[in-house]
Amino acid sequence: MKAIFVHLSGSKRGKTEFFTNSKISVGTDPSCNLRFNQATDKNTSPFHAEIHLKECDYILKDLDSSKGTLVNNILIKEVVLNDGDLIEYGENGPRLRFRIKTEEGDVCKPFREMLADSMDLAREPYRGRKLTTAAAFFKNLLVEAFTQSSLRFKLASFFILFFIAGGIGTLFYTIYFTLTETTKRVEILEFESTVAEKIIKNFSGGVCLIQCSFSLV
Structure with missing residues (x-):
């Protein structure tokens, strides 16, 4: 089994750690397995x-x-952890999402867990500020997708992003081509309009001369 800790706040915010140990020590001491920064x-x-x-x-x-230990916002002395539990080491201390994996081999996090952890991370205050934004969510989701997912998921994501980028590129090219053609057409129309104005002006002068001649007769 593997114990997974997704750091939502604190000195390791945004990181994910994995342990296969039967005993995991937690604290700021250098000897601890799950070690935090004493200064932060x-x-x-x-x-x-x-x-x-x-x-x-x-x-x-x-x-x-x-400062105690809280699990799902409840102060505890000893508790059996469940997948998805929220752990806080010290009140207002670093918060972590706990995950359990039982399969052998590389850790491959399901997409629903990536979404949940990315949303949790986006909601947590960062440097005293709330960053519940789409940008923070998608940034965390991309990091999760390309560090915690299976090879198949990474390949599928790559091809999806490739086709999206290709579609956006095609759209911009189409818009650029349309604008270029429209600009050329406008320039041609302006030129034709200028020529027409000159012809009308010259023709109007001739008409006036003929009219004056007939008037004299």
Whole structure:
């Protein structure tokens, strides 16, 4: 089994870590497996918590940390983690989405989980600001898609993006060609209009001369 931690906030915001250990130590101490930055993640203790794999369950235990450990916004001492749980190491400390993978080989995250994690990441404040924007969501989704997905998904995404880019390129070329042709047509019409005005002006002078001649007669 693999334990996956998607960092939604804190010093590792945007990163994803994987562990196959039966014991995962959590804290700011350099010896911890899941290590946080002591200067940035001030609400996380040096030896904050431990996660043990027992049979088929990941069990999270708080090690009497100064700010506590929250799972799904509830303060806990010891709890069995479920796929999708939201963990917070210290109140207002780094927040992580917990995932479990049971298959062997490379981790290939389902697309629905990529969407959920990208949305969570986009909603979390960054440097004191809320960035719930489409740009932040799609940026996170692209990172997830090309780092956590299967080879088949990556190839499919590449071809989809290729065809989209080709379609956009064709559209811009069509617009450019149409505008160029329209500009040429306008220039021709303006030239024809100028020539017509000159002819009319010259012809009008001749007509006036003939009219004056008949008047004298």
